[in-house]
Amino acid sequence: xxxxxxxxxxxxxxxxxxxxxxxxxxxxxxxxxxxxxxxxxxxxxxxxxxxxxxxxxxxxxxxxxxxxxxxxxxxxxxxxxxxxxxxxxxxxxxxxxxxxxxxxxxxxxxxxxxxxxxxxxxxxxxxxxxxxxxxxxxxxxxxxxxxxxxxxxxxxxxxxxxxxxxxxxxxxxxxxxxxxxxxxxxxxxxxxxxxxxxxxxxxxxxxxxxxxxxxxxxxxxxxxxxxxxxxxxxxxxxxxxxxxxxxxxxxxxxxxxxxxxxxxxxxxxxxxxxxxxxxxxx
Amino acid sequence: xxxxxxxxxxxxxxxxxxxxxxxxxxxxxxxxxxxxxxxxxxxxxxxxxxxxxxxxxxxxxxxxxxxxxxxxxxxxxxxxxxxxxxxxxxxxxxxxxxxxxxxxxxxxxxxxxxxxxxxxxxxxxxxxxxxxxxxxxxxxxxxxxxxxxxxxxxxxxxxxxxxxxxxxxxxxxxxxxxxxxxxxxxxxxxxxxxxxxxxxxxxxxxxxxxxxxxxxxxxxxxxxxxxxxxxxxxxxxxxxxxxxxxxxxxxxxxxxxxxxxxxxxxxxxxxxxxxxxx
Amino acid sequence: xxxxxxxxxxxxxxxxxxxxxxxxxxxxxxxxxxxxxxxxxxxxxxxxxxxxxxxxxxxxxxxxxxxxxxxxxxxxxxxxxxxxxxxxxxxxxxxxxxxxxxxxxxxxxxxxxxxxxxxxxxxxxxxxxxxxxxxxxxxxxxxxxxxxxxxxxxxxxxxxxxxxxxxxxxxxxxxxxxxxxxxxxxxxxxxxxxxxxxxxxxxxxxxxxxxxxxxxxxxxxxxxxxxxxxxxxxxxxxxxxxxxxxxxxxxxxxxxxxxxxxxxxxxxxxxxxxxxxxxxxxxxxxxxxxxxxxxxxxxxxxxxxxxxxxxxxxxxxxxxxxxxxxxxxxxxxxxxxxxxxxxxxxxxxxxxxxx
Numbered sequence: 024x025x026x027x028x029x030x031x032x033x034x035x036x037x038x039x040x041x042x043x044x045x046x047x048x049x050x051x052x053x054x055x056x057x058x059x060x061x062x063x064x065x066x067x068x069x070x071x072x073x074x075x076x077x078x079x080x081x082x083x084x085x086x087x088x089x090x091x092x093x094x095x096x097x098x099x100x101x102x103x104x105x106x107x108x109x110x111x112x113x114x115x116x117x118x119x120x121x122x123x124x125x126x127x128x129x130x131x132x133x134x135x136x137x138x139x140x141x142x143x144x145x146x147x148x149x150x151x152x153x154x155x156x157x158x159x160x161x162x163x164x165x166x167x168x169x170x171x172x173x174x175x176x177x178x179x180x181x182x183x184x185x186x187x188x189x190x191x192x193x194x195x196x197x198x199x200x201x202x203x204x205x206x207x208x209x210x211x212x213x214x215x216x217x218x219x220x221x222x223x224x225x226x227x228x229x230x231x232x233x234x235x236x237x238x239x240x241x242x243x244x245x246x247x248x249x250x251x252x253x254x255x256x257x258x259x260x261x262x263x264x265x266x267x268x269x270x271x272x273x274x275x276x277x278x279x280x281x282x283x284x285x286x287x288x289x290x291x292x293x294x295x296x297x298x299x300x301x302x303x304x305x
Numbered sequence: 306x307x308x309x310x311x312x313x314x315x316x317x318x319x320x321x322x323x324x325x326x327x328x329x330x331x332x333x334x335x336x337x338x339x340x341x342x343x344x345x346x347x348x349x350x351x352x353x354x355x356x357x358x359x360x361x362x363x364x365x366x367x368x369x370x371x372x373x374x375x376x377x378x379x380x381x382x383x384x385x386x387x388x389x390x391x392x393x394x395x396x397x398x399x400x401x402x403x404x405x406x407x408x409x410x411x412x413x414x415x416x417x418x419x420x421x422x423x424x425x426x427x428x429x430x431x432x433x434x435x436x437x438x439x440x441x442x443x444x445x446x447x448x449x450x451x452x453x454x455x456x457x458x459x460x461x462x463x464x465x466x467x468x469x470x471x472x473x474x475x476x477x478x479x480x481x482x483x484x485x486x487x488x489x490x491x492x493x494x495x496x497x498x499x500x501x502x503x504x505x506x507x508x509x510x511x512x513x514x515x516x517x518x519x520x521x522x523x524x525x526x527x528x529x530x531x532x533x534x535x536x537x538x539x540x541x542x543x544x545x546x547x548x549x550x551x552x553x554x555x556x557x558x559x560x561x562x563x564x565x566x567x568x569x570x571x572x573x574x575x576x577x578x579x580x581x582x583x
Numbered sequence: 584x585x586x587x588x589x590x591x592x593x594x595x596x597x598x599x600x601x602x603x604x605x606x607x608x609x610x611x612x613x614x615x616x617x618x619x620x621x622x623x624x625x626x627x628x629x630x631x632x633x634x635x636x637x638x639x640x641x642x643x644x645x646x647x648x649x650x651x652x653x654x655x656x657x658x659x660x661x662x663x664x665x666x667x668x669x670x671x672x673x674x675x676x677x678x679x680x681x682x683x684x685x686x687x688x689x690x691x692x693x694x695x696x697x698x699x700x701x702x703x704x705x706x707x708x709x710x711x712x713x714x715x716x717x718x719x720x721x722x723x724x725x726x727x728x729x730x731x732x733x734x735x736x737x738x739x740x741x742x743x744x745x746x747x748x749x750x751x752x753x754x755x756x757x758x759x760x761x762x763x764x765x766x767x768x769x770x771x772x773x774x775x776x777x778x779x780x781x782x783x784x785x786x787x788x789x790x791x792x793x794x795x796x797x798x799x800x801x802x803x804x805x806x807x808x809x810x811x812x813x814x815x816x817x818x819x820x821x822x823x824x825x826x827x828x829x830x831x832x833x834x835x836x837x838x839x840x841x842x843x844x845x846x847x848x849x850x851x852x853x854x855x856x857x858x859x860x861x862x863x864x865x866x867x868x869x870x871x872x873x874x875x876x877x878x879x880x881x882x883x884x885x886x887x888x889x890x891x892x893x894x895x896x897x898x899x900x901x902x903x904x905x906x907x908x909x910x911x912x913x914x915x916x917x918x919x920x921x922x923x924x925x926x927x928x929x930x931x932x933x934x935x936x937x938x
Contacts, residue, residue: 031387031487032387032388034384035384035385035387035388036384036388036391038380038381038384039381039384039385039391039395042377042380042381042384042399042458043395043398043399045377045455046398046399046401046402046455046458046459047398047401049410049413049414049417049455050401050402050405050413052413052416052417052424053413053416056416065422155558157546233403233404236404236406237404237405237406237407237408237409237520238406239406239407239408239519239520239523239524240519240520240523240538240542243523244546255406255408255409255520258408258409258412259408259412259523259524262412262415262524271416271422274412274416275416278409278412278413281406281409282404282405282406282409285404285405285406286401286404286405288404289400289401289403289404290397290400290401293396293397293400296400297396297400297463
C-alpha cells in the first residue's frame with residue numbers, strides 16, 4: 024500500500040461522514056418525526072431530537088387502526104407485507120433452483136427452448152405489461168389474494184440464471200464422484216447441491232425479501248381492499264399533501280415500521296447480501 | 306421445471322402477447338366495438354405531444370438520477386477505500402437506503418421538502434429560495450431525482466467498492482513509482498479500470514430510473530405538476546388504469562418492451578465482452 | 584479382486600470426433616496399469632469408459648470377466664480418484680469417506696470402523712473432523728485416496744491424481760500410491776501424462792497416441808525397445824535424440840553427409856536414435872569402430888548436480904548428451920559425440936522400430 028498523508032485520510036473520513044449524514048438523515052428524521060405529536064410536526068422546523076410520543080404513537084398505529092386506510096391496523100399491513108416478501112423470496116428460490124437443476128444437470132428434448140423461454144422473461148418486467156397481466160389476474164380471480172400478490176412475481180428469470188451460473192461452476196468431477204459413490208439424481212440434489220448452494224440461497228433470500236417488501240406497482244394493482252394492502256401501498260394512501268388532515272405522526276410511525284424490517288435484514292445479513300448482490304448481477 | 310414454465314407462460318407470455326394484440330386494437334368510446342387498426346395506435350401515441358413530453362421527462366429524469374447516484378457513490382467508494390479504519394462500519398451505515406422502498410423514499414423526501422410542513426423546505430425558504438415542488442415543475446423534478454438517486458446510492462456504492470477492490474494494487478504502486486500523484490493515479494489508472502463496473506451500473510441505473518421509480522413518481526408527484534414529471538411507465542399506468550385508453554396504453558407497453566430489450570441486449574454485449582477479458 | 588479386459592473399445596462423440604479408435608488391453612488381477620500419452624490422446628476417455636462415466640461406442644469392457652458396458656458406475660464396484668480430488672466441500676473428511684458406503688446401505692458401525700481404519704492407514708485420523716478447504720494439497724489427495732480405499736472396490740481408477748501437487752509432494756505420493764496398491768492388491772488403472780510417473784508406477788505401461796495404443800509392456804521393456812518414434816520421444820527425459828537418414832550408394836548416411844561407419848539393420852530405416860545417456864563425448868580424434876561418431880559443437884551446458892546435459896549441434900540437428908558429474912566441455916567447444924552401435928534405435932518410414 025502506498026502511504027497517504029494524515030490530511031487525506033482526514034478528508035476521506037470527513038467525506039464519508041457527510042455521505043452518511045445524507046444517506047441516513049431522511050431515515051433518522053423520520054424516526055424523530057414518529058416520536059412527536061402531530062401539532063409539533065405541522066409547525067416546522069421539526070426539532071432534531073426525538074420527542075416523547077414514542078409509545079403513544081406506535082401504540083396507536085399498531086393497535087388502533089388508521090382511519091384513512093379503512094381502519095386497518097399497521098399490524099395487519101406488516102403481516103401482509105411479510106407474507107408477500109417471504110412468499111416471493113421462498114417461492115422464487117424454490118422454483119428457480121429446481122429449474123436450474125433440470126437445465127444444468129439433465130439432458131432432455133427442448134431443454135434449450137425452455138431455457139430461452141425463461142431467459143427472455145428477463146426482458147419483460149411487470150411495469151411494461153401492467154394491463155394485460157392485470158387482466159389475467161382478474162380472469163383467474165386472484166385479485167386481493169396472497170397468491171395474486173406472490174405468484175406472478177416469482178417466475179422471473181434472474182434467480183434461475185443465478186443458480187444456473189452457480190451450478191455450472193460445480194466441477195464435473197464432483198458430479199461424477201457422487202455417481203461413483205452411488206448417489207442418484209435426488210440424492211445428489213439433497214446431499215451435495217443444496218448444501219453447496221446454502222450461501223447462494225441465503226444471499227438470494229435477502230435480495231428477494233427486499234424485492235418483495237419494496238414492491239409497489241404490483242400490490243397497488245392487485246389489492247383493492249384495504250386489509251390486503253402492503254404497508255408501502257397503505258402508506259401512500261395515508262398521505263395527502265393537499266389537505267391538512269394527514270396524520271403525520273402516524274404516517275411517520277408507519278414509515279418507520281415499513282423500513283426497519285428490511286433494513287434489519289440487510290444489516291444483519293450484510294455479508295450474504297453484499298456477496299449475493301455483487302455476484303448475482305455480474 | 307414445470308412450475309416455472311407454467312407461471313412464465315401464464316404471467317409473462319400470455320400478457321405480453323395480449324399487450325401486442327391490444328396495441329393494435331381501438332375501442333369506441335362506449336366500449337361497444339373494437340376494431341383492429343394495425344399500427345395506428347403506435348402512430349397516434351408517437352405523434353402525441355404528451356407522449357413526447359413524457360419521453361423527454363423520462364430521459365432527463367433517468368440521466369440525472371443515474372449521474373447523481375453514480376457520482377456520489379463513486380466518491381464515497383473511493384473515500385471508503387482510503388479510510389482503512391472503520392470501512393466496515395461505513396459500509397453498514399451506507400447500505401440502508403437499499404432496503405427502503407422507492408415509494409417510501411419518495412415520501413420521506415417529500416416530507417422533508419414539503420412546502421407547508423417540511424423542515425428542509427422551511428430551511429430553504431429561510432434562505433430566500435421560493436421552494437415549491439407541488440407547483441413548480443423543475444422543483445418537483447429535483448425532488449424526484451434526489452429521492453431516486455438517494456435510494457440508489459447504496460447499490461452503486463457496493464459495486465464501486467467491489468470494483469475498486471478488483472483493481473490490482475501492484476498497478477497503483479507501479480503508477481506511483483512512475484511518478485503519478487494520487488489524483489492522476491485515480492483518473493489514469495483506477496477510473497479506466499473501473500469502466501466495466503461503471504458501464505454496468507449505467508445500464509442498471511437507467512433501468513432502475515425507467516421502471517422501479519414508478520413508486521416514487523406515483524407517491525410524490527403523481528406526474529404533476531401538470532405533466533412535468535410524467536415518466537413513460539407512469540403514463541402507461543395512467544392511460545391504462547386511470548384514463549382507460551387501452552389501445553394507447555398497450556402500444557406504450559410494447560414500446561417500453563422494445564426499450565428494455567434493447568437495454569438488455571446492450572448489457573449482454575457487455576457481459577460477453579467481460580468474459581473475453583477473463 | 585478382479586481383472587479388467589478391454590476389447591476393441593471405441594469412443595465416437597456425437598460431433599463425430601473419434602476419441603478412442605479401438606483399444607484392447609488385458610490387465611491381470613492385482614496389477615497396476617498406467618495409461619500414458621499426451622493430452623487429447625484418449626487416455627482419460629478410456630478411463631471414464633471403464634468407470635461408466637462415458638458410454639462405450641463399440642467394443643466391450645469387462646471387469647472380473649463380466650461385461651459391464653450396460654451398467655452404471657455405481658454397480659461396477661469401482662472407485663475413482665479424480666484430478667481435482669472432487670471432495671465434497673461441505674462435508675467433513677469423515678463424511679466424505681463415508682458417503683459412498685452410506686449410499687450403499689452399509690451398517691453404521693461397519694462404516695465407522697472402515698473409515699477409521701482407512702484413516703489410520705493414510706494417517707488421516709487427526710483430520711477426520713476437518714473440511715476439505717482446511718487441508719493441504721497432499722492431505723486432500725490422501726482423503727481422495729481414502730474415499731476410494733474405504734469402499735474396498737474391485738478396481739481403482741486414478742485420473743491424473745498427482746498433477747495438482749508440487750514436485751516434491753508428487754514424488755512422495757507416487758511412492759505411497761505404489762505401496763498402497765501393492766499392499767491392498769487391488770487392480771488399478773492409472774492415467775497420467777507424466778512419463779516419469781508412468782515409468783515408476785506401472786506394472787503394465789500403455790503408451791497411447793491419437794486414440795490408439797502405441798505400445799504395451801513392462802516399463803523398462805518399453806524404455807529399452809520403444810516400438811515407434813512416438814514412444815521413443817515420449818518416454819524418457821530428456822527425450823531420445825533422433826537423426827534423419829538419407830540413402831546413398833554406400834548405404835544410409837546422416838543428413839549432413841556423415842557416414843555411419845558400420846552396417847545398419849537389413850530393413851531400410853530413415854531415422855536413427857540414441858538416448859542421451861547412451862552417448863558420450865570425446866575430444867580425441869582416434870578411430871572408434873562399431874560406434875556412431877558425430878562431430879559436434881557444444882551450444883549450452885546444463886549442470887544439474889549428479890549429471891550434466893550438453894546441448895550440441897551435430898549432423899544438422901540438436902542433440903543432448905548426458906555426462907555424469909561436472910562437465911568439462913564449455914559452450915563453443917568442438918568435440919565428438921560417440922554412441923555404441925548396439926545402443927542405437929532404428930525406425931522406418933512409418934515411424935516403426937526396425938531391428
